[in-house]
Amino acid sequence: xxxxxxxxxxxxxxxxxxxxxxxxxxxxxxxxxxxxxxxxxxxxxxxxxxxxxxxxxxxxxxxxxxxxxxxxxxxxxxxxxxxxxxxxxxxxxxxxxxxxxxxxxxxxxxxxxxxxxxxxxxxxxxxxxxxxxxxxxxxxxxxxxxxxxxxxxxxxxxxxxxxxxxxxxxxxxxxxxxxxxxxxxxxxxxxxxxxxxxxxxxxxxxxxxxxxxxxxxxxxxxxxxxxxxxxxxxxxxxxxxxxxxxxxxxxxxxxxxxxxxxxxxxxxxxxxxxxxxxxxxxxxxxxxxxxxxxxxxxxxxxxxxxxxxxxxxxxxxxxxxxxxxxxxxxxxxxxxxxxxxxxxxxxxxxxxxxxxxxxxxxxxxxxxxxxxxxxxxxxxxxxxxxxxxxxxxxxxxxxxxxxxxxxxxxxxxxxxxxxxxxxxxxxxxxxxxxxxxxxxxxxxxxxxxxxxxxxxxxxxxxxxxxxxxxxxxxxxxxxxxxxxxxxxxxxxxxxxxxxxxxxxxxxxx
Ligand SMILES: Cc1cc2nc3c(=O)[nH]c(=O)nc-3n(C[C@H](O)[C@H](O)[C@H](O)COP(=O)(O)OP(=O)(O)OC[C@H]3O[C@@H](n4cnc5c(N)ncnc54)[C@H](O)[C@@H]3O)c2cc1C
Numbered sequence: 447x448x449x450x451x452x453x454x455x456x457x458x459x460x461x462x463x464x465x466x467x468x469x470x471x472x473x474x475x476x477x478x479x480x481x482x483x484x485x486x487x488x489x490x491x492x493x494x495x496x497x498x499x500x501x502x503x504x505x506x507x508x509x510x511x512x513x514x515x516x517x518x519x520x521x522x523x524x525x526x527x528x529x530x531x532x533x534x535x536x537x538x539x540x541x542x543x544x545x546x547x548x549x550x551x552x553x554x555x556x557x558x559x560x561x562x563x564x565x566x567x568x569x570x571x572x573x574x575x576x577x578x579x580x581x582x583x584x585x586x587x588x589x590x591x592x593x594x595x596x597x598x599x600x601x602x603x604x605x606x607x608x609x610x611x612x613x614x615x616x617x618x619x620x621x622x623x624x625x626x627x628x629x630x631x632x633x634x635x636x637x638x639x640x641x642x643x644x645x646x647x648x649x650x651x652x653x654x655x656x657x658x659x660x661x662x663x664x665x666x667x668x669x670x671x672x673x674x675x676x677x678x679x680x681x682x683x684x685x686x687x688x689x690x691x692x693x694x695x696x697x698x699x700x701x702x703x704x705x706x707x708x709x710x711x712x713x714x715x716x717x718x719x720x721x722x723x724x725x726x727x728x729x730x731x732x733x734x735x736x737x738x739x740x741x742x743x744x745x746x747x748x749x750x751x752x753x754x755x756x757x758x759x760x761x762x763x764x765x766x767x768x769x770x771x772x773x774x775x776x777x778x779x780x781x782x783x784x785x786x787x788x789x790x791x792x793x794x795x796x797x798x799x800x801x802x803x804x805x806x807x808x809x810x811x812x813x814x815x816x817x818x819x820x821x822x823x824x825x826x827x828x829x830x831x832x833x834x835x836x837x838x839x840x841x842x843x844x845x846x847x848x849x850x851x852x853x854x855x856x857x858x859x860x861x862x863x864x865x866x867x868x869x870x871x872x873x874x875x876x877x878x879x880x881x882x883x884x885x886x887x888x889x890x891x892x893x894x895x896x897x898x899x900x901x902x903x904x905x906x907x908x909x910x911x912x913x914x915x916x917x918x919x920x921x922x923x924x925x926x927x928x929x930x931x932x933x934x935x936x937x938x939x940x941x942x943x944x945x946x947x948x949x950x951x952x953x954x955x
Contacts, residue, residue, distance in 0.1 A: 529875030546574020547841025549644035620835030
């Protein structure tokens, strides 16, 4: 690490021109605090990412750029002001949305640490998608374990379960949320400091391959139901064929649903266990039974399950020939057209998020392009949402198997507890501020802010003028750039500071 600290002794400001990641900025700010200096009197010239990384093959120009960046940082920091961080009390209780395995696991983890939790489920019973699943890839019986978890949650005095509950409105912010739920016409306002979203996803219902028209065509979960019920008709089957990636990895839904390869292999083995003589075919595009699940794939091959790669660019056709189901496709390895007439056709369909997701606008959290809740940072904050105090886990975040949903639910609960364990929290000082004298009440800032921080003042001499809730503000600067009246400024990024940086750059060139 090469760090050069330029400290103005009179003003007590610090510029760090550092070959360290931007993520180390908080460490430098800690140093400022330890030295008794306001941490906002700090500026970093990020010469690692912006010079040595991107111009590694041109050291001369990289050094020149590093000098310019450092001069700009010095010019800016000279105009920095000490900023305050609002302090907030935290309500030490949690709200978990979704009574599937993820939501119940998160609620139990919170309760075990002594935090009161409200668990909201829109359906009349707990369980979510796991109600439909037969066994995990390790062969654990899902139904008995699910029953045990539901009992634990329902009998936990620290968890209030609200079934048939619809969330109608959400107010507040990290530490002090107010969520209103409607249960059969009765409204209830729940106060909580953190929110965990575990609202899940569901099985895609295709309108192809005779699904819904022929009872011999099932989805993966429908076959699980038959396995759970020990359906005697399964014993009679002479052959079964699975089609992978139905509704997944196509232009409208480009993501992989992650569980389907292992799910089909597991169910193929379950059918083989019922009737070892059964012919079983799995038509796949790419087999993705990752990690130790690969062993299941090997076992399936040893037991005679046939894996055939189909060419999804060419026609895959399911029809009826006389009384029989008939599947026609092109084997992409031998490049021949194939025809199989199975007794049972199982479609490994995609895991899809809800078409309309009311929770995203209510809690002001972002969805990714596929419609799942998006984490704040895939590596550094994988269960946090960008909105403070809101965490995600399970299928609501992305398709994943039960073991990974449980791990993520525990991670989300633990992250939530890091907030709940504090009596108060300090918010960011780099926030936007309005000047009501300049505000023309156009409302652009109110419309454009992704965090709903600006609103119109309702009372007093500035009624009708925009104001910013500094607790909600993330300092993104969107409102500042959009304000046509120049009525908003972002603390730490004022016009004079930006201009000083530009002047410093001009002088340096
Ligand atoms: C088709 C399919 C096949 C799968 N196959 C396998 C497999 O073979 N092996 C495996 O390990 N895992 C499999 N999974 C994944 C497994 O089901 C999940 O990882 C696990 O059940 C955890 O799900 P969850 O709790 O995150 O979500 P879910 O089980 O979907 O639970 C979410 C809950 O939230 C509720 N909810 C939704 N919106 C709201 C709202 N606005 N307010 C209140 N409540 C709400 C829902 O009613 C539901 O009860 C499969 C999933 C699917 C869909």
